[in-house]
Amino acid sequence: MKRVVSISLGPKTADFELDTEFLGHAFSVRRLGTDGDLNEMLDLLLQWDGKADAIGLGSMRFPNAIGPKHVLERRAQKIRELSERVNTPVTMGRALRSVVHEWSIRHVEFVLGNYFDNARVFFFSGLANHKIARVLNEFTDNMIFADPLLENGISKFIKSMRDLELYASGIHEVLKWLPSKKFSANFMPARLWNIHLLKKALQQAQVIVVPHYDFYRYLEDTGLEELGRKIIITSCAYEDRVTFLQERGVDVIIDTAPKVLEKVVGLNVLEAMMLAALEKKQDQIIDDDILEIICDQNMAPRVVYPSGTPKRVNRFAFVIHPLSQEFLKKEKTLEMVSQFAPPLFMDVVEKVIAYAPPFIYSKVTGIKSPTGVEAEGWLISVGGTPKQMLAHKPEFTYDHLLQAAKMAKRLGAQIMGLGAFTKVVGDAGVTVAKKADIPITTGNSYSASGALWAAADAVRRMGLIRVEKGKAIKGKTMVFGATGAIGSVCCRLLAKAFEEVYMVGRNTAKLLALRESIMQETPGVKLHISTRPDRYLPDMDVIVTATSGAGKAILDIMRVKPGCVITDVARPLDLSPEDVAKRPDVLVIESGEIELPGNPEMKNIGLPPKVAYACLAETIVLALEGRFEVFTIGRDIEWEKVREIYQMGLKHGMKLASISGVNGIFTDDDISRVLRLALKALKNWTPPRFSDAA
Numbered sequence: 001m002k003r004v005v006s007i008s009l010g011p012k013t014a015d016f017e018l019d020t021e022f023l024g025h026a027f028s029v030r031r032l033g034t035d036g037d038l039n040e041m042l043d044l045l046l047q048w049d050g051k052a053d054a055i056g057l058g059s060m061r062f063p064n065a066i067g068p069k070h071v072l073e074r075r076a077q078k079i080r081e082l083s084e085r086v087n088t089p090v091t092m093g094r095a096l097r098s099v100v101h102e103w104s105i106r107h108v109e110f111v112l113g114n115y116f117d118n119a120r121v122f123f124f125s126g127l128a129n130h131k132i133a134r135v136l137n138e139f140t141d142n143m144i145f146a147d148p149l150l151e152n153g154i155s156k157f158i159k160s161m162r163d164l165e166l167y168a169s170g171i172h173e174v175l176k177w178l179p180s181k182k183f184s185a186n187f188m189p190a191r192l193w194n195i196h197l198l199k200k201a202l203q204q205a206q207v208i209v210v211p212h213y214d215f216y217r218y219l220e221d222t223g224l225e226e227l228g229r230k231i232i233i234t235s236c237a238y239e240d241r242v243t244f245l246q247e248r249g250v251d252v253i254i255d256t257a258p259k260v261l262e263k264v265v266g267l268n269v270l271e272a273m274m275l276a277a278l279e280k281k282q283d284q285i286i287d288d289d290i291l292e293i294i295c296d297q298n299m300a301p302r303v304v305y306p307s308g309t310p311k312r313v314n315r316f317a318f319v320i321h322p323l324s325q326e327f328l329k330k331e332k333t334l335e336m337v338s339q340f341a342p343p344l345f346m347d348v349v350e351k352v353i354a355y356a357p358p359f360i361y362s363k364v365t366g367i368k369s370p371t372g373v374e375a376e377g378w379l380i381s382v383g384g385t386p387k388q389m390l391a392h393k394p395e396f397t398y399d400h401l402l403q404a405a406k407m408a409k410r411l412g413a414q415i416m417g418l419g420a421f422t423k424v425v426g427d428a429g430v431t432v433a434k435k436a437d438i439p440i441t442t443g444n445s446y447s448a449s450g451a452l453w454a455a456a457d458a459v460r461r462m463g464l465i466r467v468e469k470g471k472a473i474k475g476k477t478m479v480f481g482a483t484g485a486i487g488s489v490c491c492r493l494l495a496k497a498f499e500e501v502y503m504v505g506r507n508t509a510k511l512l513a514l515r516e517s518i519m520q521e522t523p524g525v526k527l528h529i530s531t532r533p534d535r536y537l538p539d540m541d542v543i544v545t546a547t548s549g550a551g552k553a554i555l556d557i558m559r560v561k562p563g564c565v566i567t568d569v570a571r572p573l574d575l576s577p578e579d580v581a582k583r584p585d586v587l588v589i590e591s592g593e594i595e596l597p598g599n600p601e602m603k604n605i606g607l608p609p610k611v612a613y614a615c616l617a618e619t620i621v622l623a624l625e626g627r628f629e630v631f632t633i634g635r636d637i638e639w640e641k642v643r644e645i646y647q648m649g650l651k652h653g654m655k656l657a658s659i660s661g662v663n664g665i666f667t668d669d670d671i672s673r674v675l676r677l678a679l680k681a682l683k684n685w686t687p688p689r690f691s692d693a694a
């Protein structure tokens, strides 16, 4: 039996003895803690020389890979000199450590896919965990290092790898706060302000890297608020450490040390066992030995879920904006004033707010897919109403959206969606996607899908059109804003379902081009294009309106056939409540909102609880799927994407929300009433002649 002893600077209370097997040998392993007493460690080293096959030295703080070494170098030098004098092979786990830290990050990123993309990572010590920082930096540059604060009491963080390296070389400007420019290896006495800064930074992080030494000291001031729902990267997550993190609500622990024995042991123990098995000294062990053992033993870094079930939370941001002055008036500060102030005052407020920088309107939590993946995010508001966005050049809105993207990136969002009018102005997200540092989607694929999903549901519930499986629907449908991003894809999809489609727009050349491409895709359909739809309106069974008319009157509802289903996708709506009230025999629905899975919580966005605009839902579906990519931009939406997002949505538990109109949700009774009135009106209805149109 081979005998391995691990002498540790850690507490004596963690001592253990273990008989086990490793690399085909029986082992007796014993740990001896010294409660931080270096002299006792050295005495024990001499005592065990010749009595063990290999000795490990544990809980050592090593000189950092970068930065000033003198602080720890003397201590390490003393240990190294003594280790060379003893006959038994001695190791501090250096060879294993040089592989496993980096590998564990790459392993998790590979197995779990896009795991660290733009994660906000907090390092207690960037110098000690420099290797982990370097690898993580391949996936995120959203990192924050507490070295100046914890080692030198400077109330500042370092926020990039470059700055960390400057700091390590003693030339970073934060060091001008430190007159002597001396590095200390120990914690500075914590000042209240520094503790506050530290807690705040921990609360905002998604991933926290905790050095393996001084584990409890680093975390002593932390609780649920700082660690709850976080991913912790550390080395040697012993049982007591797992329990400690579990009690503070940690979601995931990534342990860079593999667990190959019955219990978690330090890397020095594993490496000492390797030396004993291979009968080598530490300087004889080469990288290939380590690689061979890792592969043979199927050693993998540990991913521990303290709650017992796998957890994954992806993050998104979504840009919203006030749809009109009425929305601005709902702001508490303006509510009172707006009641008495002349309309001119609100015009000025609307103009001024359009220039305001983006701000976080609401955090979104509680979205959970049936696959187990969760999503959380931020609704970021820009100030412009549609009127203001249209009054400025597109660059005005792009600037605000790029500021919002910066904010989203800092928050740790992995994808950002553009709400309502923010993707109507200019080139529908193309420029923003090119310039932003995180992937952008307009959400228009799911908006188109949601609009038709809702229309199909409403048509089915009205029951006026016969739908035969596998056959084109014998009915006529019309799309307003047909050449727009949402309108054009609605035309493409309706052309596949209906016998006749009328496409209405203002730009004749665009209409001709759209007709040409749909004829190629769906040759059998009867396609009509028009800039003056009035003459055809009375024949329509289904109408979709998706213009960016910003509330201007788009269609004359009095010319519409009783029983027609109108889906109003536009925001602001194309049909005013007054218009809708004129035709109780027509079903006007506010297009396809989506019911989110789980128990979503966010501030009011003008929809019932759990319900989101389809464009917001697209951003959430992509986050749940881990598809952090530019998905829908520009006005040429591919209908394959519409189908893909629809299917991904179903997989993640998205449902069509109850269809609603200007007066709220349509119950079955409401729909029966519209149907009754429609059937009655149809008996005496004669389509208005075109010359009757204004």
Ligand SMILES: NC(=O)c1ccc[n+]([C@@H]2O[C@H](COP(=O)([O-])OP(=O)(O)OC[C@H]3O[C@@H](n4cnc5c(N)ncnc54)[C@H](OP(=O)(O)O)[C@@H]3O)[C@@H](O)[C@H]2O)c1
Pocket (backbone or CB within 6 Å): 419, 420, 421, 423, 424, 425, 428, 443, 444, 447, 480, 481, 482, 483, 484, 485, 486, 487, 505, 506, 507, 510, 546, 547, 548, 549, 550, 552, 554, 569, 570, 571, 572, 591, 613, 614, 615, 635
């Ligand atoms: N419900 C949702 O979840 C949701 C999601 C996203 C967007 N939306 C809303 O959907 C609408 C369309 O968005 P989009 O991205 O498709 O916009 P878009 O690409 O800019 O298309 C808008 C279309 O409306 C036409 N249009 C503009 N003003 C008009 C007017 N006064 N009269 C007639 N047609 C007019 C435009 O015609 P020209 O080509 O001639 O300019 C264009 O074809 C917007 O109101 C947007 O806010 C809703």
